[in-house]
Amino acid sequence: MSGLILPPGQGRKLITKAQEVTFKATEADGSSVSIFEVVVPPGFDVGAHVHGEAQEFFYILEGELELLAFEPTKRTAENWHEWESPEGDRMVRATPGASMFVPPNTPHAFRNASTEPVRMLFQCLPSPVHELYFEEIAKIWSSGARVDPDAVQEMRRRYDVHQITPLRYEPPPAPADRPAAAGA
Numbered sequence: 001m002s003g004l005i006l007p008p009g010q011g012r013k014l015i016t017k018a019q020e021v022t023f024k025a026t027e028a029d030g031s032s033v034s035i036f037e038v039v040v041p042p043g044f045d046v047g048a049h050v051h052g053e054a055q056e057f058f059y060i061l062e063g064e065l066e067l068l069a070f071e072p073t074k075r076t077a078e079n080w081h082e083w084e085s086p087e088g089d090r091m092v093r094a095t096p097g098a099s100m101f102v103p104p105n106t107p108h109a110f111r112n113a114s115t116e117p118v119r120m121l122f123q124c125l126p127s128p129v130h131e132l133y134f135e136e137i138a139k140i141w142s143s144g145a146r147v148d149p150d151a152v153q154e155m156r157r158r159y160d161v162h163q164i165t166p167l168r169y170e171p172p173p174a175p176a177d178r179p180a181a182a183g184a
Helices: 129-142 149-158
Strands: 012-015 022-027 036-042 056-064 065-069 092-094 099-102 108-113 117-123
Touching: 012 129, 036 129, 056 065, 065 099, 099 108, 099 117, 117 129, 129 149
Parallel strands: none
Antiparallel strands: 012 022, 022 036, 036 117, 056 099, 056 117, 065 092, 065 108
16 A cells, blocks of 8 residues: 555554654655644643744544643743633633644643543644654653653754743553542
8 A cells, every 4th residue: 555545543653651643644655744643641731832833733533632722911831721812712621523723823732631541633734843853752752761851842942842831741640549539
């Protein structure tokens, strides 16, 4: 098969504890848009950021993500979860079928605050910026060594990711580590 038609689950995969990314269409395929299927684990927060050149599109396939795409009245450096736009827009809890388009220079973020993985379709123009980004961040996360936040920040800057609030991955405790419910 030429690679232009991919059966479910097919495509080159990059898997780390913080994300699973399957490449669906890339510059190597002749695409000017990079298209990925992304599995976002519970506790992953990409942090608010902007791209000077890139346009992005997110489409929720399974699960629920918190999404934000607007310039807030006040940017805070710690987190974006309470940001509000001049028009009163706030973070949205997006379920399957919801989408988010992000033009260049628009602050945006997503977070999986649920206890279940989320599956989304993610597109980025121009190709191959996010292809290269995903490859490099997968190497950093998979190195086995402690992740150096300054190295991640520098790498993200090279790929037109201007971070506003921190990228975080704080998975929920495993079921055996969770406290028992009252009266149990």
